[in-house]
Amino acid sequence: MTAIVNVSLKAGVLDSQGKAVHHALDSLHFEGVSDVRVGKQIVLQLSETDKTKAMAEVTKMCEEILANTVIEDYKIELI
Secondary structure, three states: OEEEEEEEEOOOOOOHHHHHHHHHHHHOOOOOOOOOOOOEEEEEEOOOOOHHHHHHHHHHHHHHHHOOOOOEEEEEEEO
């Protein structure tokens, strides 16, 4: 089973990397981009076959190490 974890900054947290990318896009004359938020994606190959157990395990991973839950949100997709 594969777990895909998308981690992004919570709304209201300043995304300095996103601001830098937005500025670069503006300077390269890309129009129509009103905001940029940069996050990370973590892809995990799991040996677990039970989706409920896998979700619980990946949630624990996110809470303990993969995301800083004070300033970041995460979403888990199991495929």
